[in-house]
Amino acid sequence: MSADPEALEDQFHPAPSWLEKSCLVVCAVAIVAMAAIVFFEIVTRNLFHFSFEISDELGGYIIVGISFLSLPVCQVYRSYHHVQFVQNRLSPRMKALSHLIFDLLSLMFCLVLVWQLTRFVMSSYRSEDTAASLLATPLWIPQAAMPIGMVACSISLVRSVIGNFRRFLASGG
Numbered sequence: 001m002s003a004d005p006e007a008l009e010d011q012f013h014p015a016p017s018w019l020e021k022s023c024l025v026v027c028a029v030a031i032v033a034m035a036a037i038v039f040f041e042i043v044t045r046n047l048f049h050f051s052f053e054i055s056d057e058l059g060g061y062i063i064v065g066i067s068f069l070s071l072p073v074c075q076v077y078r079s080y081h082h083v084q085f086v087q088n089r090l091s092p093r094m095k096a097l098s099h100l101i102f103d104l105l106s107l108m109f110c111l112v113l114v115w116q117l118t119r120f121v122m123s124s125y126r127s128e129d130t131a132a133s134l135l136a137t138p139l140w141i142p143q144a145a146m147p148i149g150m151v152a153c154s155i156s157l158v159r160s161v162i163g164n165f166r167r168f169l170a171s172g173g
Helices: 005-012 018-048 055-069 071-076 092-127 145-170
Strands: none
Touching: 018 055, 018 071, 018 145, 055 071, 055 145, 071 145, 092 145
């Protein structure tokens, strides 16, 4: 094993899997779709004095989807904030332990959110809630992105927990 703490961290940090890559592609496509919707809304309003009157609704759905589906991407690319002034003072073993504890707590939080968001979506599905708009979208459809994103984040966190546990063991005692 390498003695360099950063090399040790990189060695056990999970690389992006098909899950994170798929979420990244979906988010990229969603951003392009939202840009197209806004572009066409601007063009039709300014040139033809006509509004589709759905761009706000679709944009809101897309933002929710991106917010939740980007969570596993951020996890695997280590895009979340870290308290560096504390982490830099820790030994490699204690740094691995702190990451492990944080990932385990995050995983527990995500699993609670999966449970509650799934209950929320199922409630919308059973009550046949629809958006009070021209589209009358069944609300469970855009809401489904929330538990799906949290499940994907949970899977990415499990992979990080395994990597941090291996790093903790490899850093010795």
